[in-house]
Amino acid sequence: MKNEEDEQHPEGPYDKLSQRPFSKISNTEFSRFIDFIEQFEDETEKSLSMRPGYREMRMMVHLMRNHLVGRTTTPTSLAAASGLSYGTAMRGIDSIIERGLIITRPRTKTGKSVSLHPSPKLIKEWENYANKIKSTLGLLFGMDVNSDSAGQYFFGAAYLSARIIPPPTVLPDRLLLKGGLKVLIHADPTFMAMHNLKRQLELIFGLDIKNKAKSIDGLRMEIMRNAKLETSRYDIIACDLPWFGELASEGMLLPLDTLLAQDRHDLSDFHPEALASARYEGQQFGIPVQTTPELLCYRKDLFAEAGLAPPTTTEATLEAAKRLHNPSTGRYGIAWNAARGTPLGHSFAFMMAAFGQPIINLRKLATGFSFQHVTGDEFRPMFLSEAAFQTAEYMLELLKYSPPNILKMSWYDRANSYASGETSMAYCATLLAPLFELNKESAAWNNTGYLPHPTGPHGYPIAPVGGYALAIPANLAKDRIDAAWTALRYLTSASLTKLYILNGSLVSPRFSVSNDPEVSAISPLIATVDKMAREDILQTWPRPPVPEITEVIAIAGEEIHDILIEKKSIKQALTAAQKRADALMQSRGHY
Secondary structure, three states: OOOHHHHHOOOOOEEOOOOEEOOOOOHHHHHHHHHHHHHHHHHHHHHOOOOOOOOHHHHHHHHHHHHHHOOOEOHHHHHHHHOOOHHHHHHHHHHHHHOOOEEEEEOOOOOOOEEEEEOHHHHHHHHHHHHHHHHHHHHHOOOOOOOOOOOOOOOOOOOOOOOOOOOOOOOOOOOOOOOOEEEEEEOOHHHHHHHHOHHHHHHHHOOOEEEEEEOHHHHHHHHHHHHOOOOOOOOEEEEEHHHHHHHHHOOOEOOOHHHHHHHOOOOOOEOHHHHHHOEEOOEEOOEEEEEOOEEEEEEHHHHHHHOOOOOOEHHHHHHHHHHHOEHHHOEEEEEOOOOOOHHHHHHHHHHHHHOOOOOEOOEEEOOEEEOOOOOHHHHOEOOOOHHHHHHHHHHHHHHOOOOOOHHHOOHHHHHHHHHOOOEEEEEEEHHHOHHHHOOOOOOOOOOEEEEOEOEOOOOOOEEEOOEEEEEOEOOOOHHHHHHHHHHHHHHOOHHHHHHHHHOOOOOOOEHHHHHOHHHHOOOHHHHHHHHHHHOOOEEOOOOOOOOOHHHHHHHHHHHHHHHHOOOOOHHHHHHHHHHHHHHHHHHOOOO
């Protein structure tokens, strides 16, 4: 309650002695902030080749941002970004070009129209600048920049003030939802942990929770059936990340942007790729509840005994699989998804990405490929690319060192094969890592190393991102939306994500949760995935969330299976896949 003096001073509580409002920041904190500003200015002047008078910072920011997202920069757009008059801006651009910081590239045969790109020198300057500022911010937040943990935060994430995440607290007011909170989930360790915490969550929300768990295929079918109803049966639904393009384009999901803005909900703590995967055409349709990349798991003890280094290339993976393959003792080289249809289709898309090519013709970026705002020829399937042929050949070689039931093996089967000690390596989603990370009876317990996908000749290290995000059905009754949104925010919060991990899950979409000492002590996998997220190894483009991706992957899984069972040659199967996928994309009017 305000007193009379507060009413006279709307700025807040008043200090009579100094005759001014009390400060909201301590002298020590204020002093550290001033030091930071001074260092920030010094580093800016020392690190960047800028000249005063032309607003070069604005122009360089615009140029670098466009470079990172693959957008074209023209002299006109760069001049507009500066906020200066056209003539002054063009003189500034000419000055930057003369100093070797911008490269011009002709856009037409005449060369009259050009695009502008940052030179290697400029890119290097900005990388050094970012690292120095990040280091300065680390000091500001009390981090020892000389320690191993100095880089263990993601720039811009809002979690640095609290390293240990407290337990969740109950909502101030119970949720008002007639019939309780109705949630459609996937039957996996994270959602099973959520289900096992049902009573605690009911206490937090102040109402009954009714979970319905489905297999991955059953979940998608139930979402589709529910979308056809006049009013949704569920308040919240769990969606596999690749489905967002299809579900959002068909109007089955409620856009969350208005709700996010209304609550000023901060998303900076989430792994960027997971967050982007639940976005379609610039709108956010889901909030990640788990990030589960597919990695290559390998037995560190067996590799050490055989004198093998961890395999980072497809060639090295085949050599290791061959060396460790010994059917006479019941041990095989490697497990992977090779069951016909969707499982094998995912293996093909992910392995093809490790050869340097996404399964559709996505636009190339400086680091990877753009899966946002896909248009025209970018939808074209790439089954006739060199990478597709190389992937098929790689799979045929893997087949030689795989278990006898490999052609029927899917997600759980491959993880269980590795956990049981049947195989020495496995391509495995981290979602199922509890089978060996938390099971002391597993031969792989405390003996597992994790790697990004081994690369082909033209590829680079990636870990294809999977996982789930929570969404609200578009046909949910309007009077339930606010309460459903409140529940969704809490279910994806840092405190509840930590609780899921403490109860059997090993996946987190949040940097803060992965850096919590209590969480990171559970398994080295958590820190490994978090590090990959910070280093841009986690990538969504191997399985882009475009509307047709589920069908394209199914086509791949059917045609590639025909290669593995020697029903078709590589050329025949890939040609058939290309024709089928082309027909699909053309029927949707993409090109």
